[in-house]
Amino acid sequence: MGGIEFLKGHGTQNDFVLLPDPDGRLDLTRARVAALCDRQRGLGADGVLRVVRPSAVGLESAGEWFMDYRNADGSIAEMCGNGVRVFARYLVDAGLVDGTEFVVGSRAGDRGVRVHADRSVTVHMGPARIIGSSVTAVSGRELSGVAVDVGNPHLVSFIDSDVADLDLRTQPAFDSDVFPAGVNLEFVNTLEPGRLRMRVHERGVGETRACGTGTVAVVAAALHLTGTDTGESTVDIPGGTVRVTIAPGESTLTGPAEIVARGELDEAWWSAADRS
Numbered sequence: 001m002g003g004i005e006f007l008k009g010h011g012t013q014n015d016f017v018l019l020p021d022p023d024g025r026l027d028l029t030r031a032r033v034a035a036l037c038d039r040q041r042g043l044g045a046d047g048v049l050r051v052v053r054p055s056a057v058g059l060e061s062a063g064e065w066f067m068d069y070r071n072a073d074g075s076i077a078e079m080c081g082n083g084v085r086v087f088a089r090y091l092v093d094a095g096l097v098d099g100t101e102f103v104v105g106s107r108a109g110d111r112g113v114r115v116h117a118d119r120s121v122t123v124h125m126g127p128a129r130i131i132g133s134s135v136t137a138v139s140g141r142e143l144s145g146v147a148v149d150v151g152n153p154h155l156v157s158f159i160d161s162d163v164a165d166l167d168l169r170t171q172p173a174f175d176s177d178v179f180p181a182g183v184n185l186e187f188v189n190t191l192e193p194g195r196l197r198m199r200v201h202e203r204g205v206g207e208t209r210a211c212g213t214g215t216v217a218v219v220a221a222a223l224h225l226t227g228t229d230t231g232e233s234t235v236d237i238p239g240g241t242v243r244v245t246i247a248p249g250e251s252t253l254t255g256p257a258e259i260v261a262r263g264e265l266d267e268a269w270w271s272a273a274d275r276s
């Protein structure tokens with residue numbers, strides 16, 4: 001029997017293992033996802049994107065393909081903004097969709113995507129809803145933040161000192177009464193009007209070099225703090241730069257998406273990974 005097909009890709013260095021599984025045959029357990037994402041004993045990635053038909057896994061979408069996203073620790077998350085760009089890039093490259101504009105299903109709802117000739121991808125990310133405020137603590141400092149729902153939860157803290165100086169090697173504290181299912185934490189410098197710099201500590205992963213939903217959250221929060229709900233901004237993250245637009249009930253994210261490699265997982269490794 002042959003191995004299990006995989007691809008490796010990234011969007012602004014937020015990296016993923018893609019598992020083409022149209023008929024939902026893979027037993028994608030938490031242990032297997034964590035093993036795949038482990039940078040020593042697996043392929044290494046921030047998350048897994050299973051490419052599956054929604055009907056095969058009993059999920060609703062008007063799209064032909066569903067992005068079944070898992071964090072590196074094996075937990076399921078609703079949405080991944082960098083992942084959906086890489087997912088769309090793969091569907092186009094593999095000839096699994098007609099044209100370059102289509103809908104991708106996610107647990108946060110359907111997302112319209114457009115794959116551009118320069119290989120960047122624009123995603124309609126849905127509403128970025130300001131849901132309140134909360135606090136976090138990092139590098140010995142307590143910081144207040146704006147809570148934003150982009151299908152998944154975010155807390156955005158603007159700081160005056162350079163975000164590069166924060167220690168994000170361990171989980172920053174957050175209020176689990178406000179975020180019972182955990183939260184993605186963004187730390188932001190305003191460089192100039194329309195240009196932000198961000199670092200992120202992702203739920204279920206740790207610090208990553210980019211978070212697409214996080215960049216949408218920070219632009220929505222920045223606009224909210226200046227008393228508006230409409231605008232756009234560039235966001236610099238350690239892994240590159242993306243462009244975000246925000247309007248009432250809608251947001252877009254544009255950035256690069258790359259497929260780096262493809263191959264086959266060893267069947268024996270896959271079986272054993274469920275017991276690791």
Ligand SMILES: N[C@@H](CCC[C@H](N)C(=O)O)C(=O)O
Nearest residue numbers: 077080081082152211212213
């Ligand atoms: N990297 C992603 C977000 C992935 C999910 C997140 N860690 C969560 O648990 O909500 C992105 O690009 O949006």
